[in-house]
Amino acid sequence: MPDLSEIGPAQPLSTVESSKRNLQKTLRPRVYEKILAYNDRMMDGVISPILRLKINRSLCNMKCEHCCEEPYMTRDLKKRTGKEDPRPQMGLEDYRRLSEQADQYGLFRFVLTGGEALLDKNLGDLVKALDPYKHLIVLDTNGYYFDLEKAKWFASIGGYKAQISLDSFFAEEHDKFRNTKGAHDRALKALDAAKESGLELLLSTCLVKGRIFTEEFKLLIDYCESKAIPLYVSLAKPVGSARGHDEWVCDKADVDALKDLEAKHNIFTHMTPSYGQPGKCITVKGINTVNHDGEIMPCPYMDMSIGNIMHESLDIIFERGMLNKWLGPYRDECIIGENWDFIKWHNTVVSNHLENSPYLPVPYEQSFALTESF
Numbered sequence: 461m462p463d464l465s466e467i468g469p470a471q472p473l474s475t476v477e478s479s480k481r482n483l484q485k486t487l488r489p490r491v492y493e494k495i496l497a498y499n500d501r502m503m504d505g506v507i508s509p510i511l512r513l514k515i516n517r518s519l520c521n522m523k524c525e526h527c528c529e530e531p532y533m534t535r536d537l538k539k540r541t542g543k544e545d546p547r548p549q550m551g552l553e554d555y556r557r558l559s560e561q562a563d564q565y566g567l568f569r570f571v572l573t574g575g576e577a578l579l580d581k582n583l584g585d586l587v588k589a590l591d592p593y594k595h596l597i598v599l600d601t602n603g604y605y606f607d608l609e610k611a612k613w614f615a616s617i618g619g620y621k622a623q624i625s626l627d628s629f630f631a632e633e634h635d636k637f638r639n640t641k642g643a644h645d646r647a648l649k650a651l652d653a654a655k656e657s658g659l660e661l662l663l664s665t666c667l668v669k670g671r672i673f674t675e676e677f678k679l680l681i682d683y684c685e686s687k688a689i690p691l692y693v694s695l696a697k698p699v700g701s702a703r704g705h706d707e708w709v710c711d712k713a714d715v716d717a718l719k720d721l722e723a724k725h726n727i728f729t730h731m732t733p734s735y736g737q738p739g740k741c742i743t744v745k746g747i748n749t750v751n752h753d754g755e756i757m758p759c760p761y762m763d764m765s766i767g768n769i770m771h772e773s774l775d776i777i778f779e780r781g782m783l784n785k786w787l788g789p790y791r792d793e794c795i796i797g798e799n800w801d802f803i804k805w806h807n808t809v810v811s812n813h814l815e816n817s818p819y820l821p822v823p824y825e826q827s828f829a830l831t832e833s834f
């Protein structure tokens with residue numbers, strides 16, 4: 461079993477986080493109940509990860525330079541194989557069953573992502589199937605279609621939060637990176653729309669090596685501060701479209717500078733101990749991605765599965781993940797961003813798999829099952 465002494469003490473909640481949780485007590489009592497239960501039992505090894513749902517075959521209206529999602533998209537599969545992914549895709553009933561299992565397990569957060577999740581015509585039905593009063597429903601969006609009307613609609617169906625992505629504060633740079641004219645302008649308008657609709661909100665941005673020291677990044681921080689928008693930073697990983705782009709991977713100087721900024725501004729990564737959680741790598745225990753066909757990946761940047769929710773129960777999959785020698789331990793490092801033994805192994809397994817099959821992620825039996833358990 462993972463060494464729980466490695467978790468370290470739970471962090472005290474910020475005032476803002478405490479008041480948000482109190483609000484859930486009235487709006488979503490079941491969510492509040494699950495948060496309390498999780499806080500009480502975290503030190504016993506209980507986990508309550510976010511489930512990040514990749515929906516609608518990851519259809520997207522943009523084509524970004526370092527997108528990890530491209531190999532999962534129909535447009536890319538059609539280019540490579542001439543047809544869309546033939547594997548059975550999760551439908552509303554499957555999502556409903558997943559929501560029930562998640563609720564029983566004590567999970568309380570779903571992130572809807574793609575591609576661009578807003579392109580899913582069944583989004584309203586999906587939110588309903590997931591039950592937005594038993595879970596916090598968070599929408600990942602590039603903001604292009606998230607105008608005021610859409611933001612109000614999302615709030616009205618029980619949506620909790622919008623996470624709007626922006627890769628550069630300079631319009632020209634962002635639009636070029638996204639291969640979409642007007643993307644920057646629409647993203648800024650989407651941020652205002654989310655706020656006006658009463659949604660929780662954050663701006664997410666991807667950090668490549670050196671960006672943290674630029675004037676552009678400083679302007680982005682100033683913008684977020686002036687609008688009181690939390691800034692969520694993810695670090696580029698040498699996987700997906702960025703495989704082979706080691707020059708994008710942040711080094712210690714970038715990471716140290718980021719830590720300094722986190723102390724001074726409302727900036728965080730998914731390893732920041734800002735939600736009463738220890739700040740460590742969160743494979744399995746903090747976030748899991750559910751692919752369109754039910755495969756569960758223990759980290760948003762890994763293309764390998766720990767099991768398929770269409771065939772196995774959530775608790776069996778989580779238990780298996782927590783027992784894996786790479787995934788279970790509470791590590792200080794990001795294994796897919798910093799541990800070159802893991803990165804090489806991961807990328808070799810993925811490349812070998814792609815020689816025989818165009819479909820990702822690599823199933824459990826051909827990936828994590830080949831590594832040791834505790």
Ligand code: SF4
Pocket residue numbers: 730731740741742743758759760761793794795796797
């Ligand atoms: S491996 Fe890295 S990106 Fe993945 S969960 Fe851990 S810290 Fe996050």
